[in-house]
Amino acid sequence: MGTANSSFLAGFDSVGAVDPSLTSAPPDTPESPGRRHKSARRRLAAAGVVLGAILLGGCQLPTFGAYKGSTSQARSTFHLWQGFFIAGLIVGGLVFLLIVWAVFRYRKRSDDVPVQTQYHTVLEIIYTVVPVLIVIGLFIATVVVENKVTAVEPNPYTELHVYAFQWGWEFQYDNGVKVIGQTTAAPTMVLPTGKTVRVYLRSYDVLHGFYVPEFNFSRYASPGYWTSFDLHVLHNGVYRGQCTQLCGLYHSLMFFNVRSVSPAAFQTWLHTTGAFQRQHPNSIGQLPAGIHANINGTAPGYSGSSGNTGNS
Amino acid sequence: MTDVIEPTQTGLQVPEVPTGEPHGHAGHEDHGPSGILKWLTSTDHKVIGLSYMITAIAVFYISGIMALVMRLQLASPHSSLLSFSQYNALFTMHGSLMLYLFAGPFAFGGLANYIVPLQIGAPDMAFPRLNALSYWLYLTGSITMMLGFFVAGGAAQFGWVAYAPLSSATSSPGAGPDTWIMALVLTGFSAIFTGVNLCGTIFYLRAPGMTMFRMPIFTWNMLVTGILILIAFPVLTAALVMLFCDRHFDTHIYTAVGCHLVNGLPMRSCGSPLLWQNLFWFFGHPEVYILALPFFGIVTEIFPVFSRKPVFGYKGMVFATMSIAALSTGVWAHHMFTTGAVLLPFFSLLSLLIAVPTGIEFFNWIGTMWHGQLRFTTPMLFSVGFLFAFLMGGVTGIMLASPPIDFATHDTYFVVAHFHQVLIGTAVFAGFAGLYYWYPKMFGRMLHEGLGKWHFWLLFIGFWVTFMPQYVLGLLGMPRRVASYPSNLGWQSYNIVSTVGAFIIGVSFAFLLVNFVVSWRKPIPAGDNPWDGQTLEWFTTSPPPHHNYTHLPPIRSERPTWDYNHPDALNVPHGKAAHTNGKTNGKVRAGV
Numbered sequence: 037m038g039t040a041n042s043s044f045l046a047g048f049d050s051v052g053a054v055d056p057s058l059t060s061a062p063p064d065t066p067e068s069p070g071r072r073h074k075s076a077r078r079r080l081a082a083a084g085v086v087l088g089a090i091l092l093g094g095c096q097l098p099t100f101g102a103y104k105g106s107t108s109q110a111r112s113t114f115h116l117w118q119g120f121f122i123a124g125l126i127v128g129g130l131v132f133l134l135i136v137w138a139v140f141r142y143r144k145r146s147d148d149v150p151v152q153t154q155y156h157t158v159l160e161i162i163y164t165v166v167p168v169l170i171v172i173g174l175f176i177a178t179v180v181v182e183n184k185v186t187a188v189e190p191n192p193y194t195e196l197h198v199y200a201f202q203w204g205w206e207f208q209y210d211n212g213v214k215v216i217g218q219t220t221a222a223p224t225m226v227l228p229t230g231k232t233v234r235v236y237l238r239s240y241d242v243l244h245g246f247y248v249p250e251f252n253f254s255r256y257a258s259p260g261y262w263t264s265f266d267l268h269v270l271h272n273g274v275y276r277g278q279c280t281q282l283c284g285l286y287h288s289l290m291f292f293n294v295r296s297v298s299p300a301a302f303q304t305w306l307h308t309t310g311a312f313q314r315q316h317p318n319s320i321g322q323l324p325a326g327i328h329a330n331i332n333g334t335a336p337g338y339s340g341s342s343g344n345t346g347n348s
Numbered sequence: 349m350t351d352v353i354e355p356t357q358t359g360l361q362v363p364e365v366p367t368g369e370p371h372g373h374a375g376h377e378d379h380g381p382s383g384i385l386k387w388l389t390s391t392d393h394k395v396i397g398l399s400y401m402i403t404a405i406a407v408f409y410i411s412g413i414m415a416l417v418m419r420l421q422l423a424s425p426h427s428s429l430l431s432f433s434q435y436n437a438l439f440t441m442h443g444s445l446m447l448y449l450f451a452g453p454f455a456f457g458g459l460a461n462y463i464v465p466l467q468i469g470a471p472d473m474a475f476p477r478l479n480a481l482s483y484w485l486y487l488t489g490s491i492t493m494m495l496g497f498f499v500a501g502g503a504a505q506f507g508w509v510a511y512a513p514l515s516s517a518t519s520s521p522g523a524g525p526d527t528w529i530m531a532l533v534l535t536g537f538s539a540i541f542t543g544v545n546l547c548g549t550i551f552y553l554r555a556p557g558m559t560m561f562r563m564p565i566f567t568w569n570m571l572v573t574g575i576l577i578l579i580a581f582p583v584l585t586a587a588l589v590m591l592f593c594d595r596h597f598d599t600h601i602y603t604a605v606g607c608h609l610v611n612g613l614p615m616r617s618c619g620s621p622l623l624w625q626n627l628f629w630f631f632g633h634p635e636v637y638i639l640a641l642p643f644f645g646i647v648t649e650i651f652p653v654f655s656r657k658p659v660f661g662y663k664g665m666v667f668a669t670m671s672i673a674a675l676s677t678g679v680w681a682h683h684m685f686t687t688g689a690v691l692l693p694f695f696s697l698l699s700l701l702i703a704v705p706t707g708i709e710f711f712n713w714i715g716t717m718w719h720g721q722l723r724f725t726t727p728m729l730f731s732v733g734f735l736f737a738f739l740m741g742g743v744t745g746i747m748l749a750s751p752p753i754d755f756a757t758h759d760t761y762f763v764v765a766h767f768h769q770v771l772i773g774t775a776v777f778a779g780f781a782g783l784y785y786w787y788p789k790m791f792g793r794m795l796h797e798g799l800g801k802w803h804f805w806l807l808f809i810g811f812w813v814t815f816m817p818q819y820v821l822g823l824l825g826m827p828r829r830v831a832s833y834p835s836n837l838g839w840q841s842y843n844i845v846s847t848v849g850a851f852i853i854g855v856s857f858a859f860l861l862v863n864f865v866v867s868w869r870k871p872i873p874a875g876d877n878p879w880d881g882q883t884l885e886w887f888t889t890s891p892p893p894h895h896n897y898t899h900l901p902p903i904r905s906e907r908p909t910w911d912y913n914h915p916d917a918l919n920v921p922h923g924k925a926a927h928t929n930g931k932t933n934g935k936v937r938a939g940v
Contacts, residue, residue, distance in 0.1 A: 124747060174700055256688065288832045
């Protein structure tokens with residue numbers, strides 16, 4: 037295997053194999069199936085360990101550019117993202133190195149016609165089966181997280197109806213409180229921290245996208261049918277939201293904010309605003325003066341943690 | 349075509365296979381009109397193929413300029429360069445032109461039209477007049493779409509996907525959306541006819557000896573693409589007709605207006621906006637592979653030639669392509685994960701599974717280069733560029749196939765970066781690799797290698813500079829299709845970098861134009877087989893005679909021209925012997 041003209045397989049091993057003994061095997065040794073299995077099993081085990089590590093101890097890993105997530109659902113998505121990122125880094129990195137190696141190692145050196153290798157059945161089976169196993173792993177992780185993210189609690193703390201329209205948002209609370217805002221003044225959705233809130237989402241006109249980056253979540257608001265999901269905000273804070281689905285002329289300006297406050301403060305806000313709106317039946321969607329006057333237009337920065345107020 | 353056609357291979361003693369073309373004076377025939385009349389009336393697949401490519405490249409440049417204008421707009425948060433409606437019209441037309449009128453037609457109308465009959469030893473496409481009709485429908489459709497800019501109200505502004513009910517007459521009034529629909533119906537029929545033609549040609553016009561499993565991978569991929577076209581495009585055309593009816597005949601197929609309950613049942617006029625998404629993506633996802641498979645085929649021609657080796661894992665490659673096509677018909681709803689109305693695990697699993705055959709193709713490309721003698725000509729550089737670009741687009745595509753991650757990134761710049769890396773990887777890197785590779789065959793002259801390398805390196809650098817920041821922007825939460833963005837979120841610096849990258853790409857394509865001019869002013873003669881090509885098309889003259897071949901070499905493997913020129917370097921036998929080859933760690937060698 038030491039010759040320059042070493043076999044096709046040997047070259048692959050020298051890059052991809054984990055076990056150095058593989059590459060130093062004598063050239064005439066047939067590739068034993070046991071050896072192959074061992075290598076494949078080892079790779080699989082490595083992938084399994086990585087996936088497991090990600091699902092369990094994701095917090096210690098880098099964020100890889102994503103928001104850690106400010107809802108319990110978003111946290112699960114964030115850990116899945118870390119897992120996919122690492123898996124992508126390993127697989128993509130391996131393929132990247134193979135390409136780079138091939139490109140630099142096999143530059144034209146002579147006019148010799150190289151060996152006209154066309155097939156290598158064992159190798160082909162390996163690089164079919166191993167990706168299938170990786171995909172199964174990714175799929176299992178996906179389903180686990182997906183079930184957490186889309187789960188709806190039977191008894192949510194409160195329910196909220198969200199209507200999107202060209203070009204703004206309307207948030208309706210259980211007790212009749214309405215918050216409405218358009219492009220000129222983004223509305224704020226007030227939520228209780230640490231409680232599960234059921235959101236029912238719908239559109240009055242065209243498709244819109246309900247998206248809060250720090251919740252790692254978006255959902256279309258569609259005319260014609262309701263869609264629902266749960267939000268369980270972990271920390272008090274203000275989170276910016278925006279329409280993501282093209283909805284016409286002022287799509288770029290369709291903002292809203294989410295302000296999460298303690299359940300007690302949430303109840304106070306709900307009752308004060310409810311009382312105000314009942315007294316002023318014509319002031320649809322207006323808020324009483326002085327109630328969180330500063331909440332509109334105070335979108336936090338992008339750093340991902342600025343929405344938190346110091347809780348762990 | 350006035351060229352004198354002779355077997356110009358040196359020292360040819362060709363065991364000739366009759367092709368139905370009378371020998372001796374085949375090339376001397378005068379085949380109808382010349383000049384402009386030839387371009388207007390020809391049914392020759394080569395003329396039509398060139399017409400397709402020229403039109404598609406013109407569309408590409410126009411659409412590319414739109415992209416540059418949009419990148420300028422986004423370089424500052426509240427730019428006044430474009431109004432919101434102008435911006436919306438620009439990204440709608442940029443997407444529509446690139447996806448419907450450049451990437452597909454360039455591949456299956458242009459390159460395939462020109463190359464497939466040559467690769468299988470056919471004199472022309474199966475239905476030459478249908479082929480001409482395809483082209484003229486395509487040209488008419490392209491012009492119709494661009495006319496949208498000149499009607500009252502301007503071009504369509506609902507994105508290339510035209511989601512209902514934004515595309516309804518109430519939300520998008522005016523003639524612009526109608527020209528958009530008309531244009532797509534026209535080009536849709538054009539694509540369907542081309543699909544019919546490709547399948548017919550490949551199934552029925554192969555030369556003696558050219559069995560299915562001796563066809564070059566490019567031809568295989570064009571066959572699968574043709575089948576996918578026949579699956580996907582009729583659905584789009586039907587959906588568009590229904591959209592037109594909604595807009596003008598009050599049919600309410602896609603609108604939920606008046607959709608309230610009467611005695612517990614929906615009113616009869618109640619339509620479904622979701623239906624559009626289902627129909628559109630049932631076209632749209634196979635379409636993504638219609639835009640990818642031809643380009644996989646191109647690089648699969650280029651890697652072997654510039655590695656001086658056969659395609660590694662030829663049969664695995666064919667089956668991988670077929671599985672991609674089969675899976676691609678069952679993944680459409682991964683564009684609809686955030687509707688809350690699709691079965692997430694099913695579409696997620698099928699989408700993830702596409703990584704497997706795509707991975708097989710990747711390893712086969714690398715395997716083809718392995719232990720080869722790589723020559724980094726312009727086509728090879730573009731093909732290697734494709735590998736890196738598509739790898740990045742592919743890995744992020746796997747992330748997006750997972751619904752929770754899609755929830756977090758859907759409709760953000762993360763997705764924009766992902767599909768641009770995929771589509772530029774395929775349609776641009778691989779597409780222009782094909783152009784550099786087959787240009788000598790089409791015109792008998794080379795494109796300038798130095799200019800080609802400038803083109804490649806600027807494109808390659810610009811590509812990463814443009815799109816890597818967009819992944820970051822997407823993760824920060826910047827939605828796509830916005831003409832302005834808040835200035836306090838730190839998005840501007842990434843946008844500026846992206847804009848700079850886009851202009852580097854723009855400059856790279858100036859080099860291509862210069863290259864065209866140089867090749868016409870100062871021709872570099874190419875000869876018939878400048879690259880030591882392996883497949884049949886390199887056996888005939890450059891450019892090929894009217895009916896392509898005056899004689900054919902014996903076709904006994906997937907690469908008859910290579911076998912002919914290198915009789916002492918045949919494929920390592922496969923089948924039973926390939927098994928032995930694996931067992932003995934490569935000890936079985938070619939009979940050198």
